[in-house]
Amino acid sequence: MKRTASILLSNPLSVVGILLVGVVVVSALFAEFLAPFPEHVGAVVDFTNFNKAPDAMNWFGTDLVGRDLFSRIIFAYRTSLILGVVVLVIAVPIGVTLGLVAGYIGGWTEYVLMRITDVFLSIPPLVLAMSIMGVLEPSLTNGMLAVTAMWWPWYTRLVYNITRSEREEGYVLAAEVLGASKLHIIFREILPNALPAVITKMTLDLGFVILIASSLSFLGLGVQPPTPDLGSMVAEGGSYLPDSWWLTVFPGLAILVAVFGFNLLGDALRNILGADQ
Template identity: 80%
Template sequence: MNRTLAVLLRNPLSLLGLILVALVVLSAVFADFIAPFPLHRGAVVDFANFNKPPEWPYIFGTDLVGRDLFSRILYAYRISLILGVVVLAIAVPIGVAIGLFAGYLGGWTEYVLMRITDVFLSIPPLVLAMSMMGLLEPTLTNGMIAVTAMWWPWYTRLVYNLARSEKEEGYVLAAEIIGASKLHVMFREILPNCVPSILTKMTLDFGFVILIASSLSFLGLGVQPPTPDLGSMVAEGAKYLPDSWWLTVFPGLAILVAVFGFNLIGDALREILGAEQ
């Protein structure tokens, strides 16, 4: 772990990714202390300062009802990170468990589990999430459910391929010979060797989860006003381009910073952990 961190810090691009992700996380965690107008995260109206361009004290400008965009972006980061953590915390264990069972047990178990997985994989992810959100009330919880439903199959496919390869290795055969149970072989022998690939994919996916969630909000199917959300802020501001450019540019840049940061770290981890295996 220390070696991996040292390598990340020596690589300029991965270091940039760490800095960007750290800024996003710190902004979300300490939004209550950083935001100059914390009350603007909710249903606040200040028509005396509506639609102001970037100027002090509104460094990112204000929206159409006078709320400070900088403050709302900080709280929107908090929503995005919560969604990313919850989605991956649910999708990864489900996908990993199904992939291990299918890849190691084979036979009818493999056939049934992988055909179900293929059905989900055959549907474009955003279309699947939009279909679910069309049936559910557009809330943060339902948004998490919709994104989770489209994410677990990718981990199933990844771990399935890894498990099929690993089960022919000598250490697995040795565990089977001494009488280890199937669950022991899957979760204590095969799974640890899959962790580097899973960790790399999780890092890359965190940015994509934020992007997909923002896309749903952009279409009006995600987090609903007055709760600040990056996607809905971009959608709102797009109606007033190019005159009120700050309404769209700053939330869009906020999405870019988060996705770019996680992608840089994920790419670096893929190279480092791939080289160590």
């Protein structure tokens, strides 16, 4: 534990990443207590305070119907984090399992699984998600499904490459000689050696999932009003630049904080897990 803390604290960027991720997570978990106007998360209208510039009462200003922007950004972090976690909870087990099976079993199993994976990887992620959302009704649930459909192949390719390099190692050959089953070798011998890379990628991907989800909402294909979402906030304020700059600047900075924070934390985890191997 002391060694882990020393590695983290030795790099200022790691500390910055932890702080930024902490802001996102704390905001998501305690939004009701941190937001000065929690009632503004829903379909609230206050035309007496619409489109106000930042001041002492509304730190980030108000939106086009008078809702406090700071409060809505805090709740938008909850929406983004839930989406990111759910996507990875679904995509990672699928991708990791397929990568392990393809990498260890080989033959036609490897050929079929990896060709399907290559097809998905050949399509730009945002284009694939937009295509799926073009068929489905825009919503948070369908947004999760669309992003999940484009995310599992990256884990399949990552774990496949690791499994290919590990399956000729001595510990795997020893397990085969001792009569261990293929399931035992895949999940008890090879998987633990792939976990550091998977965990690091998951941390990095949380930021990218939030970015992709915000992009879908920006295009009107993701989370729908009145649910607060960072991408839709940027889109709504885009037509009012530069006069009402706060409508886009603060939600955009919130996206930057999340993506940058998870990237820095992922780099820190890579250093720690790499040092432990």
